[in-house]
Amino acid sequence: MTACKLIWTGPRARLEAIETALTEVLWPPARAVSLTKAEPAAEDDETDWRLDAYFEEPPDGDALGALLAGIDGAGAPQIESVPDIDWVAHSLSGLGIVRCGRFVVYGVHDADKLPNEPGLIPIRIDANQAFGTGHHPTTSGCLTLLDRLAGLPPERVLDLGTGSAVLAIAAAKLWGRPAIASDIDETSVAIARENAALNSVAELVTVVRADGFDHPEIARAAPFDFVFANILAGPLVEFAPAMAAHVKPAGRAMLAGLTAAQEEAVTQAYEAAGFRRLNRLDHPVWPALLFARV
Incomplete structure (x- = not known):
């Protein structure tokens, strides 16, 4: 069995708007949505970003078009067929640790990257099928x-x-x-x-x-x-x-x-x-x- 991946590239603000629309309206049919900086790109570059959205099957084209109609420059995504694996885990693995004040959220693959600082509260959350x-x-x-x-x-x-x-x-x-x-x-x-x-x-x-x-x-x-x-x-x-x-x-x-x-x-x-x-x-x-x- 194969799944479907939709890909957009462009400015971060535009892709965040698409991500919001997909998350709010098409979830859970969208099994994972991942926004990452395209490579290579300067650290402060807000234009070279990539959005990947994984679906069990291609979403209805008319419904997707209506969903994105209000987002300037959203355009049609590139569509790829991909193997049916746990795309939530795949899309999130390797994203690195997240620092939120004293909280540090990490996956098992990033355990060696934890900062060695007093007062930090590490939270291990491995990429899986639960949001968060x-x-x-x-x-x-x-x-x-x-x-x-x-x-x-x-x-x-x-x-x-x-x-x-x-x-x-x-x-x-x-x-x-x-x-x-x-x-x-x-x-x-x-x-x-x-x-x-x-x-x-x-x-x-x-x-x-x-x-x-x-x-x-x-x-x-x-x-x-x-x-x-x-x-x-x-x-x-x-x-x-x-x-x-x-x-x-x-x-x-x-x-x-x-x-x-x-x-x-x-x-x-x-x-x-x-x-x-x-x-x-x-x-x-x-x-x-x-x-x-x-």
Whole structure:
């Protein structure tokens, strides 16, 4: 069986816009999306970039054209047939370590590249079929913002839509407090448990399969002092009332997965649910927001 790879090259900003469109609308049919600097290219060159998107089968041409119609210069991609292997792992392996404040996210293939500095918190996340290796700006943004909150340890933590469990693992390592990591996808749940064990926090991170907040473990632990929700804008808006019901007064909610264009709608939903915004990690496409329940 063969899979399909779509390739775009050009300016980074344009490819980031295409990546956003593919991630939000065509995922999970897009099994992996990888944005890398083309070689050779100067370190500060923003024009020579490459976007690879892997699909189980070629996407509908009309649907893809409509999806990209609003992106200036997107153009038609080059299409290649490729062997049917784990393209999530393939596209992410070898990308190197990710430094987010004191957090350093790495894969086993990059263990020898870890900085030898005091105070760093290493998190091993190997490339696999669960979202969240630290390379995407939504994950690195959450980790960077979390690093600023080290002095405010919560008692109860929830990582909603955990993916690889990188955020739950980071919280457990940073604060030494228990965390629940939930995801609706069975594969992600299994990988999250493996990652918690790999990072020696399995006794702190409880991983459950849940649709939103609907799980007995979540109900027993609520209300939470801190909730991560690195998902998408639609579910974030939908979950705003439930988030308020599961977060303590003065508890915090870190939201990511939304784009800058969707920020206003998400903010309005959470303000209407009784939250106020405390902080924002800026990114041209993928901001991370921190709210507190009033």
